[in-house]
Amino acid sequence: MALLQISEPGKSTDPHNRKLTIGIDLGTTNSLVASVISGEAKILEDNNYRLIPSRVLYEQDQILVGNDIPSHAVSIINSVKRLIGKKKDDINANDIALDLADSNDIFIQTPQGFKSPIQVSSDILKKLKKIASDYFGDEIYGAVITVPAYFNEGQRQATKEAAKLAGIDVLRLINEPTAAAYAYGLDTKKEGVFVVYDLGGGTFDISILQFNQGVFEVIATNGNSSLGGDDFDQIIKNYLINKYQLNSQGLEEQAHLNLIAKYIKEKLSSQNTFNETIKFNNQNYQIDISLSEIEESFIPLVDKTIQCVKNALNDANLSIDEIDGVIMVGGSTRMPTIQNHMKQFFNQDLLNDLNPDEVVAIGAARQAFVLSGQAVDDDTLLLDVTPLSLGIETMGDLVERIIPRNSTIPIAKAQEFTTYKDGQTMMKIHVVQGEREKVSENRSLGEFVVKDIPPMPAGAAKIKVTFQVDADSLLTVSAEEQTTGTKTSIEIKPSYSINENEIRKMLEDSFTNAEDDKKFRSLAELIIDANQILELTEKALHNDQQLLSDHEKTTIEKCMNNLKSEITKKNPSKIKQVTDELNNASMSFAQKRMDRSIHSALTGKNINEINK
Amino acid sequence: MEFFDIYEIEPSFSISENELKKKYLVLQKKFHPDRFAHSSIEEQKTALINSSLINDAYQVLKDDIRRAKYLLECNGVEITNHTNPAFLMKQMEYEEKIEDHSNDKNQLLSIQKELQEELDQYKDNLTLDFDKKNFDRATNQINEFIFIDKLHLKIKEKINQLS
Numbered sequence: 001m002a003l004l005q006i007s008e009p010g011k012s013t014d015p016h017n018r019k020l021t022i023g024i025d026l027g028t029t030n031s032l033v034a035s036v037i038s039g040e041a042k043i044l045e046d047n048n049y050r051l052i053p054s055r056v057l058y059e060q061d062q063i064l065v066g067n068d069i070p071s072h073a074v075s076i077i078n079s080v081k082r083l084i085g086k087k088k089d090d091i092n093a094n095d096i097a098l099d100l101a102d103s104n105d106i107f108i109q110t111p112q113g114f115k116s117p118i119q120v121s122s123d124i125l126k127k128l129k130k131i132a133s134d135y136f137g138d139e140i141y142g143a144v145i146t147v148p149a150y151f152n153e154g155q156r157q158a159t160k161e162a163a164k165l166a167g168i169d170v171l172r173l174i175n176e177p178t179a180a181a182y183a184y185g186l187d188t189k190k191e192g193v194f195v196v197y198d199l200g201g202g203t204f205d206i207s208i209l210q211f212n213q214g215v216f217e218v219i220a221t222n223g224n225s226s227l228g229g230d231d232f233d234q235i236i237k238n239y240l241i242n243k244y245q246l247n248s249q250g251l252e253e254q255a256h257l258n259l260i261a262k263y264i265k266e267k268l269s270s271q272n273t274f275n276e277t278i279k280f281n282n283q284n285y286q287i288d289i290s291l292s293e294i295e296e297s298f299i300p301l302v303d304k305t306i307q308c309v310k311n312a313l314n315d316a317n318l319s320i321d322e323i324d325g326v327i328m329v330g331g332s333t334r335m336p337t338i339q340n341h342m343k344q345f346f347n348q349d350l351l352n353d354l355n356p357d358e359v360v361a362i363g364a365a366r367q368a369f370v371l372s373g374q375a376v377d378d379d380t381l382l383l384d385v386t387p388l389s390l391g392i393e394t395m396g397d398l399v400e401r402i403i404p405r406n407s408t409i410p411i412a413k414a415q416e417f418t419t420y421k422d423g424q425t426m427m428k429i430h431v432v433q434g435e436r437e438k439v440s441e442n443r444s445l446g447e448f449v450v451k452d453i454p455p456m457p458a459g460a461a462k463i464k465v466t467f468q469v470d471a472d473s474l475l476t477v478s479a480e481e482q483t484t485g486t487k488t489s490i491e492i493k494p495s496y497s498i499n500e501n502e503i504r505k506m507l508e509d510s511f512t513n514a515e516d517d518k519k520f521r522s523l524a525e526l527i528i529d530a531n532q533i534l535e536l537t538e539k540a541l542h543n544d545q546q547l548l549s550d551h552e553k554t555t556i557e558k559c560m561n562n563l564k565s566e567i568t569k570k571n572p573s574k575i576k577q578v579t580d581e582l583n584n585a586s587m588s589f590a591q592k593r594m595d596r597s598i599h600s601a602l603t604g605k606n607i608n609e610i611n612k
Numbered sequence: 613m614e615f616f617d618i619y620e621i622e623p624s625f626s627i628s629e630n631e632l633k634k635k636y637l638v639l640q641k642k643f644h645p646d647r648f649a650h651s652s653i654e655e656q657k658t659a660l661i662n663s664s665l666i667n668d669a670y671q672v673l674k675d676d677i678r679r680a681k682y683l684l685e686c687n688g689v690e691i692t693n694h695t696n697p698a699f700l701m702k703q704m705e706y707e708e709k710i711e712d713h714s715n716d717k718n719q720l721l722s723i724q725k726e727l728q729e730e731l732d733q734y735k736d737n738l739t740l741d742f743d744k745k746n747f748d749r750a751t752n753q754i755n756e757f758i759f760i761d762k763l764h765l766k767i768k769e770k771i772n773q774l775s
Contacts, residue, residue, distance in 0.1 A: 171649050215637045371649035381641050412664040470660055471645040
C-alpha cells in the first residue's frame with residue numbers, strides 16, 4: 001500500500017556545482033550573516049564588523065544600513081523588527097522614536113517617503129545579502145532566515161515578504177532558539193532535553209527541545225514577542241532621566257538616551273559599577289550607577305521570562321530536574337541578573353560556550369547548507385512546532401481550535417462545514433491565532449471566503465476545508481465540496497500585512513532604484529507615469545472619496561494640481577518629485593481601498609505567480 | 613487503519629511507545645520537507661503532504677484516547693456518550709474527594725495514585741476489548757477513561773499549584 005508517495009531526494013550533488021547558502025539572523029538590534037565555508041560555519045564580516053546594527057537611514061539620494069551610518073546621523077530607523085507584521089493598535093507608539101503615518105497600518109516617514117516595516121527590513125536584508133555576495137564574489141542561492149519562535153503568522157509572513165522584496169530566495173524560516181540549539185547540538189553531539197533561553201533585543205523566546213537520533217525535536221515553545229533587551233535599556237534610561245534630571249523631550253534626545261542606556265547595560269554586564277562622564281545635550285554628566293542600585297527594577301522583567309519558562313515546561317510535561325542543559329542566547333543574557341536567576345531556577349550551570357550574539361546565525365548557516373542538499377553526510381533534522389493555536393470563529397464570538405499550539409509542523413487539519421441556506425454558494429471562515437476563548441481577544445489572521453459552492457438544499461453540501469501549516473509555520477487554506485467533488489476556490493482577506501499588488505509595486509520600485517545608471521528616465525516615460533497616477537487617483541477619488549477625511553482629500557487634490565502644472569513645464573526631476581509626492585499623499589488612501597477589497601496574500605502564491 | 617499502516621504496526625490498542633517514536637524519527641528523516649528544500653516544487657508539495665500525514669498519525673497513535681477512538685472509527689463504531697449510573701456515582705465521589713482535600717497535598721497525591729491505578733486498569737481492559745473485538749465494551753471503557761484522565765490532569769495541576 002503506497003500511503004506515502006515516494007520521491008527520493010536528489011542524492012548526488014555535483015561538487016563543482018556549489019550553491020552558496022547563507023544563514024541570516026535578522027535581529028531587533030543587530031543582524032548577522034553567516035555561511036558554511038569548507039565545512040565550518042563562519043560569520044561573514046562587514047568591513048571587520050561581525051554585528052550589523054539593524055538600523056536604516058534614508059537620505060534623499062541614498063539608503064544607509066548598519067555600520068555605514070555615520071555616528072552623528074539623526075532620524076535613524078531602529079528596531080523595526082518590533083513593528084513588522086503589526087498594526088498601529090498593536091504597538092505603543094510612545095516607545096518608538098519614529099514619525100509614523102496617520103493610518104492604522106504602520107508607515108514610517110522618511111525623506112524618501114513613507115516606508116513600511118517590511119520595506120525597512122528588506123533594506124537590512126539587502127545589505128546582508130550584499131555582504132555575502134561581495135564575500136563570495138558570486139550570487140547567493142538561498143538563505144535561511146531566523147525569526148523568534150513566538151512570532152505569529154503575520155510577523156512570519158511579513159518577514160518572508162521582506163526577504164522576497166530583497167531578492168532573497170528563502171529556503172526556510174526557522175525559529176531562533178531552534179537554530180541556537182542546532183548549533184550547540186552539532187557542536188557537542190550530546191543528546192538529551194535542552195532549554196533555550198533566548199532574550200533578543202526586542203523579543204523573548206523559550207524553547208524546549210529533545211535531541212535524539214540526530215533529530216532536534218521542539219517539544220514546546222513559549223515567549224513574548226514584545227519583550228527584550230531593549231526593555232532593560234528603557235529601565236536604565238528612565239532611571240537616568242530621574243536621577244540626573246535629564247531633559248528627554250524630542251525624538252533625537254530619546255534616541256541618544258537609548259544608546260547611552262544600552263552602553264551602560266553592556267558595561268554593567270561585566271562590572272559592578274559604572275562611572276563615566278557622558279555627553280548629552282552638549283553637557284557633560286558624571287554618571288555613577290551600581291548594578292545593585294538598579295538590579296531590583298529588572299526583576300519584574302526577569303519574572304515575566306520565568307513565567308514563560310514555567311508555561312513551556314508545563315506544556316512539555318517536564319520538570320526542572322529532567323532538563324539536561326540550558327542554552328543562553330542573545331547579548332542581553334550576559335547580564336548578571338539574568339544569569340543568576342536562571343542558574344538558580346534550573347539549579348545548574350548555564351551553557352555559554354558559543355557566543356550568544358552569534359549562535360543563531362551559525363545554526364541558520366548550517367541549516368541553509370543542509371537544506372541546499374550539499375551536506376552529504378549530515379542527516380540531522382529539525383522538527384519545530386507552531387507557537388500559537390489556530391482556530392476559527394464559531395457562533396457567539398467563540399473560537400473553535402483547529403490546530404493546537406506546540407503541534408509539530410508541517411501539519412494539516414481538515415474540517416467539514418455545511419451550508420445553512422438553500423442554494424448558498426459562498427461561505428465565510430474567519431481564522432484567528434491565539435490561546436483565548438473569545439475571537440475578539442485573539443489575533444485575526446483573515447477571512448477566508450469559500451466560493452463556487454454548487455447550489456444545494458441547506459445542509460446538503462459538505463465542504464471540507466483543509467488548514468495546512470507548512471515547515472515555515474505559514475498557513476494555507478483550501479476547500480473542496482465533498483458530495484460533488486467540486487474544488488471550491490478560496491479568497492483571503494488578511495487582517496494584517498500588505499497585499500501583493502503593493503509588494504509587486506515595491507518590487508518594481510526596488511528594481512527602478514537599483515539601476516543607478518538609469519537614474520534619469522526619459523521625460524516621456526515620466527509623463528506617462530504621471531498621467532497614469534493622476535488618472536488612477538481621479539478614479540479612486542470618484543469611487544471612494546468617503547474613505548478620506550477632508551484634510552486627506554485636500555492634500556491629495558493639491559498634489560494632483562501641482563503635478564498637472566508640472567507636466568506642462570516638462571522638467572523631468574520636478575515631475576518625478578511631484579509624482580512621488582502624490583504617491584505618498586495617496587498611500588494611506590490606497591491602503592484603505594485595498595483593505596476593503598479581497599485579496600490573497602495567505603494562499604501561498606509567490607511573486608512570480610502573480611507576475612505571470 | 614491507514615495510520616497503523618504508515619508506521620507498519622499491527623492495529624491494536626497496546627503499542628510500544630518507544631518503537632513508535634523510533635519509527636516516527638526514521639520516517640520524518642526520510643519524508644520531511646527539509647529533505648526536499650532543493651527539489652522541484654512538485655516534490656516539495658509531496659513532502660509537505662507526507663510529512664503532515666506522518667505527524668498527524670503520530671499524534672493519534674501515541675495518545676491512548678485518540679488511538680482508541682481511531683480504532684473504533686476504523687471499525688465503523690460510533691462513539692456514544694452513554695454512561696452507566698454506577699460510574700456516575702464514582703465520578704461524583706471523586707469530585708467531592710478532591711474538593712474536600714483541595715489544600716492537602718498529601719491527600720491529593722494519594723488520590724492521584726488511585727487515579728493512576730484506575731487508568732492503568734482501563735488500559736488493560738481496552739487492550740483486551742480490542743483484541744476480542746468487543747467494541748461495545750471498549751466504547752464504554754473509553755468514555756470512563758476520558759473522565760478519569762481529565763480528573764487526573766486536574767489533580768496534577770492542583771498539586772503543582774500547591775508546590
